[in-house]
Amino acid sequence: MITRRHFLHTALGFAALPSFARAAAAGGPSLGFSLYGMKTLALNEALKTCAEIGYSNVELALNAGFPTEPKSFSADARKEAVQQLAALKLELPCLMVNMSLTADDKGRALALQTITDAAQVARDMNAAQPPIMETVCGGKPATWEQQKAGMVEQLKSWAEVVEKEKTVIAIKAHVGSAVNSPERLLWLIDQVKSPAIQVTYDYSHFELQGIDMEESMKLLLPRTKFIHVKDSTGDAAKFQFLLPGEGRTDYVKYFTALKKHGYTGPVVVEVSGQIFNKPGYDPVAAAKKSHAALAGALAKVV
Structure with a gap:
């Protein structure tokens, strides 16, 4: 296990370095758009639209019902998407997957299959440097103490599969989930101690709870492989994403x-289901x- 983790550190660089490297060369983060917010568009139309607007990268949503759901995203469609991404000079740093660390036995098995299927999509899209995966964690804030031990065990099983697949899952704190704060997220990751489990940073979930931006970045950015960005109104009890x-x-x-x-990696717009x-x-x-x-805003940063 140690050898495999060492391999992930050195050979794969957490499978996210190409986007990071290009953005770093440009001196700042690269803006992207998650196709989670373009469910109704054909994939080729969505990619063309993002490139024309000026985005540098996109995130594919592998969730049920989306054009890139693995069971309906054929081998030919994947090849066409790879060619179109290259022609449009769009990078693909991440794949959205929908999983929960509080699932029952059936849900646990489904999550492991989801990881395996997503890893195959990742390899098909870029065999040399596959995009990473990102997901939330499930559960509810009030059930954290009762669920956290079980979440650790499930995350360990995720890590085993992800390490075998030689990729990374970046998990995200969510205002409505059991993992809703930087401290809970870091605690969870630190129990597993796998380089295959890292962080997706999304400040909107912290802003709703009155958590300071600078403090959340200080805690999480050293472990962050991917950023989602959106706005919000309200508070943790009643909110609307914007x-x-x-x-x-x-x-x-x-x-x-x-x-x-x-941080010079992808900053990707996530349009909430509350909106779309x-x-x-x-x-x-x-x-x-x-x-x-x-x-x-980025143009005003000195």
Whole structure:
């Protein structure tokens, strides 16, 4: 096990270095859009739209019902997507998967199969440097103490499969899940002690709880392999996610803090289901509005 982990550290660089390296060469983070927010568009249309808007990378959503759900994302479709990504000069740093660390036995088996299927998609998309996976953790904030030991055991089983597949899962704290704070997220990861388990940072979930931006970055960015960004209104008890620029987040401050902490990887817009499930949602308009807000703020960072 130690040898495998050492291999992950050295040979794979957590499977996320290409996006990081290109962004670092440009001197800052690269903006991306998660196709979680473009469920209604054909994949080729979604990729073309993101490139035309000016995004540097995209995240594929492998969740049920999405165009890139593994069982319906054929080998030919994967090859076409790889060719289109290259032609559009879009990078693919991450794959969204939907899993829970509080699942029953059937759910646990399903999660392990999900990881295996996602790893195959990752290899098909980029055999040399496969995109990583990212997921939330499930559960509820009030059940943390009762569930945390079981979550550790499930995460250990995830880590075994992920290490075997030679990739990384970056897990995310969520305002509505058992893992809702930087401290809980780090505690969970530290119990497993696998380089295959890292962090997805999403400040919107902390902002709703009144957690300081700088403090959350200080704790999590050293372990962060991927960033989601969106806005929000309300508090932990009652909230609504928004597009970047529609809420209270100061993105000049945000990108300045990322620069201070040396983060130069993907910053990817995640449109919440609270938004894209509303009647009249326009994925292209959402992508354009989000890019304008983030690119405008990023341009002001000295």
